[in-house]
Amino acid sequence: MEAANYQTDEEQLIEGLKAANEADFQMAVRLYTPGMMAVARFYLDHGAAEDMVQDCWLAVVNAIHSFEGRSGLKTWLHRIVANRAKNYLRKHQREVSTDFSESLDPDLARRFAPNGRWATPPSLRSNESAEALMENGALSDCLDKHLSHLPEAQRSALMLYEAHQHKSDDVCNILDVSASNLRVLLHRARQKIFLMVETFQETGEC
Amino acid sequence: MLMCRDLARIASDYIDGELGPMDTVSVKLHLLMCGHCRTFIGSLRTSLELMRGHSSHQLDEDFARRIDEQISQALIARDDEQD
Numbered sequence: 001m002e003a004a005n006y007q008t009d010e011e012q013l014i015e016g017l018k019a020a021n022e023a024d025f026q027m028a029v030r031l032y033t034p035g036m037m038a039v040a041r042f043y044l045d046h047g048a049a050e051d052m053v054q055d056c057w058l059a060v061v062n063a064i065h066s067f068e069g070r071s072g073l074k075t076w077l078h079r080i081v082a083n084r085a086k087n088y089l090r091k092h093q094r095e096v097s098t099d100f101s102e103s104l105d106p107d108l109a110r111r112f113a114p115n116g117r118w119a120t121p122p123s124l125r126s127n128e129s130a131e132a133l134m135e136n137g138a139l140s141d142c143l144d145k146h147l148s149h150l151p152e153a154q155r156s157a158l159m160l161y162e163a164h165q166h167k168s169d170d171v172c173n174i175l176d177v178s179a180s181n182l183r184v185l186l187h188r189a190r191q192k193i194f195l196m197v198e199t200f201q202e203t204g205e206c
Numbered sequence: 207m208l209m210c211r212d213l214a215r216i217a218s219d220y221i222d223g224e225l226g227p228m229d230t231v232s233v234k235l236h237l238l239m240c241g242h243c244r245t246f247i248g249s250l251r252t253s254l255e256l257m258r259g260h261s262s263h264q265l266d267e268d269f270a271r272r273i274d275e276q277i278s279q280a281l282i283a284r285d286d287e288q289d
């Protein structure tokens with residue numbers, strides 16, 4: 001099954017879920033779990049996040065009949081995960097701590113001279129498009145590796161905003177961050193990806 | 207005067223159209239004069255597109271099967287309740 005085909009008819013999928021069609025649940029699990037994990041990982045470590053997402057799917061089995069479709073299935077699912085994760089943290093008296101003070105990545109900041117100009121400028125690349133780059137399996141693996149090394153908060157913001165195409169307001173709501181803090185998270189994450197792609201194109205190594 | 211480092215700080219806001227009109231003009235002026243920053247913005251854009259096309263659907267298949275299994279049991283339990 002191709003991911004793109006999943007998205008063709010959300011309404012039909014929702015009908016299937018309401019009718020307790022197991023194949024539709026399997027499709028929904030594959031379509032929406034990565035995003036739900038991105039939300040959960042913002043708040044929890046990997047093991048706790050998997051448990052939480054699994055519990056959420058069980059909750060969905062019993063709650064899907066009350067889904068009215070105002071927000072879209074993806075947003076609805078992400079909110080369920082976010083609310084549960086926030087409750088969990090409240091019960092365990094834990095807070096997510098993240099540094100929002102500096103929008104420049106340290107590895108990039110190092111590349112400017114004291115006068116604010118580039119000391120080590122970005123390397124000029126061949127005009128390879130993102131599509132052409134994506135064909136490169138080694139680069140794709142490298143991207144996976146770097147994504148997994150990003151701080152959780154940055155990765156979750158990046159995944160929800162770029163990969164899952166949520167609007168800023170939704171991401172702020174789901175992750176409980178202010179609009180300006182979301183901007184910092186996104187920018188920090190993007191710089192890391194930029195640095196990774198640059199190194200990869202220069203050296204062919206990850 | 208906007209310096210390269212300042213531009214690097216607000217590059218994402220520029221790309222997403224989140225900058226105010228004054229800052230947007232400053233960035234555009236800087237980009238007219240500075241090839242390095244043009245390269246930077248261009249590469250940052252490419253990185254973003256790369257992200258958009260990548261890994262939104264990566265999922266551990268074992269984990270997915272565990273969820274399938276649980277859902278399957280929950281559906282049976284739900285049907286039993288309804289009967």
Ligand SMILES: [Zn+2]
Pocket residue numbers: 209210213236240241242243
């Ligand atoms: Zn510059």
